Amino acid sequence: MSGVVRQMVDHRFTKAHALEYLDGELPQAECERVERHASVCPKCRALLASLRRMIETLPGLAAQPRPSVADGVLERLRREG
Amino acid sequence: MNDLPSMSGEQALVARAKAGDRVAYEALVRHNADRLYAVVLRFSATESDAEEATQEAFLRAWRSIGRFRGDARFFTWLYRIGVNEAKRILDRRASADVVISTEDRPVDHVADDAPQVDVQAEAAELRALLEQAIRRLPDKYRAAVVLRDIEGLSTAGAAEVLGLREAAFKSRLHRGRMALRAAVAHYLMDDDELPLEARGPELS
Numbered sequence: 001m002s003g004v005v006r007q008m009v010d011h012r013f014t015k016a017h018a019l020e021y022l023d024g025e026l027p028q029a030e031c032e033r034v035e036r037h038a039s040v041c042p043k044c045r046a047l048l049a050s051l052r053r054m055i056e057t058l059p060g061l062a063a064q065p066r067p068s069v070a071d072g073v074l075e076r077l078r079r080e081g
Numbered sequence: 082m083n084d085l086p087s088m089s090g091e092q093a094l095v096a097r098a099k100a101g102d103r104v105a106y107e108a109l110v111r112h113n114a115d116r117l118y119a120v121v122l123r124f125s126a127t128e129s130d131a132e133e134a135t136q137e138a139f140l141r142a143w144r145s146i147g148r149f150r151g152d153a154r155f156f157t158w159l160y161r162i163g164v165n166e167a168k169r170i171l172d173r174r175a176s177a178d179v180v181i182s183t184e185d186r187p188v189d190h191v192a193d194d195a196p197q198v199d200v201q202a203e204a205a206e207l208r209a210l211l212e213q214a215i216r217r218l219p220d221k222y223r224a225a226v227v228l229r230d231i232e233g234l235s236t237a238g239a240a241e242v243l244g245l246r247e248a249a250f251k252s253r254l255h256r257g258r259m260a261l262r263a264a265v266a267h268y269l270m271d272d273d274e275l276p277l278e279a280r281g282p283e284l285s
Contacts, residue, residue, distance in 0.1 A: 019258055054262055059233060061231050069115055073114050073139045074107055074110055077140065
């Protein structure tokens with residue numbers, strides 16, 4: 001496989017498996033393939049960096065529970081349950 | 082948020098609740114209410130709608146707990162009832178064209194009045210953009226992202242909640258995440274991360 005063709009194949013592979021890579025679900029050899037390609041491909045580096053930042057931010061969106069949620073449910077249960 | 086009871090502890094509470102033990106059911110409410118509210122909030126227009134959906138879900142679950150087969154976790158069953166309730170309330174809003182009062186805080190309102198240094202302000206801005214983008218996702222993708230990436234369920238756990246095989250769940254999660262990324266891509270990429278051809282001319 002020529003260098004250009006290999007780069008295209010690795011580019012498609014990295015785009016398709018970026019999330020599995022970030023979730024730690026890719027086998028070691030495939031992780032290395034992603035990392036090798038990202039080291040020479042700015043687009044894939046950008047993709048991985050942006051997905052990583054997004055995924056790291058999402059848990060911060062968890063709703064703060066209202067103290068009254070369980071109390072409200074229990075009150076309705078006692079009234080209507 | 083309360084930790085979920087162990088599977089066996091939960092099964093014991095469910096068995097007692099099925100036999101009509103209201104005290105056991107109230108313990109299930111306390112263990113699951115915060116988590117259900119957090120998920121239902123993502124399918125609701127306002128916080129009070131989410132609270133109503135949470136209450137309705139627990140009421141319905143109590144009335145029909147005899148039909149809960151117990152081959153899934155209680156939360157899995159509850160989640161489905163809760164999301165259906167949230168959608169029913171949303172539909173009612175849409176059909177009645179109910180105006181959201183200013184005192185009824187819309188869910189995507191991000192309160193952040195404290196003085197911020199730049200990094201904190203950026204993080205808050207990204208969270209706000211993601212909140213908006215999540216609310217625009219189709220339900221099936223939103224549910225996958227909410228359960229796995231926001232609520233932190235495992236892939237297997239989230240797939241079970243949604244009644245999907247893991248492969249199907251992963252496909253929805255993938256599509257949801259990629260749609261989210263597309264919605265906030267302009268914000269996520271700083272200049273160093275942009276593809277070379279998208280950068281401006283380099284300064285000498």
